[in-house]
Amino acid sequence: MSPEVKVAIVGAGPAGIAAAMQLKRSGIAPLLFEYGRVGGLLHNANLVENYPGFPYGIGGAELAALFRKQLEHVGVEICCEEVLTLDHTGGDFIIETTGRMVTAGIVVLASGTKPQKFTGSEITEGATGKIFYDIDPLRERTGMMIAIVGAGDAAFDYALNLAQKNRAVIINRGSTSRALPLLQQRAQASPRIEERTETRIEKIEGTGEGLVLHLAAPGGKGSLSVDSLLVATGRGPRLDYLVSGLCSRVGRLQAEGALHLVGDVRQGEYRQATIAVGDGVRAAMQIFHGLRGNAR
Ligand SMILES: Cc1cc2nc3c(=O)[nH]c(=O)nc-3n(C[C@H](O)[C@H](O)[C@H](O)COP(=O)(O)OP(=O)(O)OC[C@H]3O[C@@H](n4cnc5c(N)ncnc54)[C@H](O)[C@@H]3O)c2cc1C
Structure with missing residues (x-):
């Protein structure tokens, strides 16, 4: 050699x-x-x-x-x-x-x-510092409302992790999830995790405190106030x-x-x-x- x-x-x-x-x-x-x-x-x-x-x-x-x-x-x-x-x-x-x-x-x-960068939504200037691609900056947070965009294993894994000390809402633009059934079942069993399917984020608006997500779903449009958004879209x-x-x-x-x-x-x-x-x-x-x- x-x-x-x-x-x-x-x-x-x-x-x-x-x-x-x-x-x-x-x-x-x-x-x-x-x-x-x-x-x-x-x-x-x-x-x-x-x-x-x-x-x-x-x-x-x-x-x-x-x-x-x-x-x-x-x-x-x-x-x-x-x-x-x-x-x-x-x-x-x-x-x-x-x-x-x-x-x-x-x-x-x-x-x-x-x-992959999250695209397809209008993002206002004050929002960027509250959008994350890694769970680390959120790990020590408690009592927050955190939205997670995505539908795979990572999105559900993040939700289960964050929901130990916070509330989490998974925003899935599809009608079904690609995540392991085991992770989906655990998320469904958690009172602190909500999943919204067929929901698109049209606009992410930064407010002084957090974010307002402007959402579009088959039932109509609406908004959701959260502290942070974690991206898990691939x-x-x-x-x-x-x-x-x-x-x-x-x-x-x-x-x-x-x-x-x-x-x-x-x-x-x-x-x-x-x-x-x-x-x-x-x-x-x-x-x-x-x-x-x-x-x-
Ligand atoms: C939420 C989540 C849950 C997961 N759960 C599981 C699970 O339950 N079981 C499982 O088996 N897998 C799981 N995974 C997947 C697992 O983490 C990855 O498959 C694994 O870490 C991949 O290893 P890797 O070494 O290929 O890449 P990585 O772990 O991504 O490591 C790559 C390393 O390269 C470094 N690097 C990159 N570019 C450079 C550079 N230019 N110079 C120097 N260093 C550089 C990075 O800093 C990084 O440390 C999960 C992943 C996520 C996101």
């Missing part, structure tokens, strides 16, 4: 963490870049019940903390830097971070997703640091084993921590066998 081949990983969510730990086990010390929190999107999850090993489920932030502990235990160092650009020239990747420029022979992209891959010339070469570099996309950043339909972890381990094993000249 060539000792000069450096492996860099962009993102320390479940996928990047799993890849880093498996590489370390194989005798390869990767450069693991993370600009946010170790554990990534998992911090947003209320209760993770499908991750083997936790018979009663585990909070997302708690699981992320265990991941971090395990990284430290196996001796993987985290570079607290944002990858600003990634290019590939002369057979090497050039990585520009907030702190330095480094080269690497192999790169694992584990940068997850970013929320996420797309976070790959904005790839220089434009690299995007067209991603497929070829993947086929050569130089570039690996793992976890949610892949365009996959199914985005789960459990899948991301498996992806990360698989990529690390492919890298190890590839470097040994024993590709499988």
Whole structure:
């Protein structure tokens, strides 16, 4: 194995963490870049019940903390830097971070997703500071009325999380929800959660205190006063640091084993921590066998 081949990983969510730990086990010390929190999107999850090993489920932030502990235990160092650009020239990747420029022979992209901007509603100026795409700023709130726009697992998970200390209203423009029946049943059983289906937000108006949502539903138009709005209407891959010339070469570099996309950043339909972890381990094993000249 060539000792000069450096492996860099962009993102320390479940996928990047799993890849880093498996590489370390194989005798390869990767450069693991993370600009946010170790554990990534998992911090947003209320209760993770499908991750083997936790018979009663585990909070997302708690699981992320265990991941971090395990990284430290196996001796993987985290570079607290944002990858600003990634290019590939002369057979090497050039990585520009907030702190330095480094080269690497192999790169694992584990940068997850970013929320899709909420569009289609008129939003007045005073409203923007009360519209959130992440549950973190709302986590410590109590006694508030929080609207959540969306209809998938994330919207229901957010509602169940926030309704522990607040009231939540899920605004779904469709007539049915795509969320797991289990989450829907729990939300229906909660006196603090209301779901409004076939309801569109036409306008979001900022008031001194909060927001007024102007809604349109088959029964007519109306308004709803809330303290904040949390958007859960979908996420797309976070790959904005790839220089434009690299995007067209991603497929070829993947086929050569130089570039690996793992976890949610892949365009996959199914985005789960459990899948991301498996992806990360698989990529690390492919890298190890590839470097040994024993590709499988
Ligand atoms: C509300 C909610 C509930 C969920 N519940 C569950 C559940 O019960 N079970 C389950 O299995 N999954 C659940 N998930 C999904 C799970 O959180 C994700 O599938 C998983 O976190 C994806 O892991 P990842 O490593 O691919 O990406 P992410 O977790 O998104 O991690 C990507 C990391 O990359 C970092 N990053 C991005 N760009 C850069 C850059 N340029 N430089 C440096 N770092 C960068 C980010 O800061 C982030 O930490 C839930 C998600 C949500 C939103």
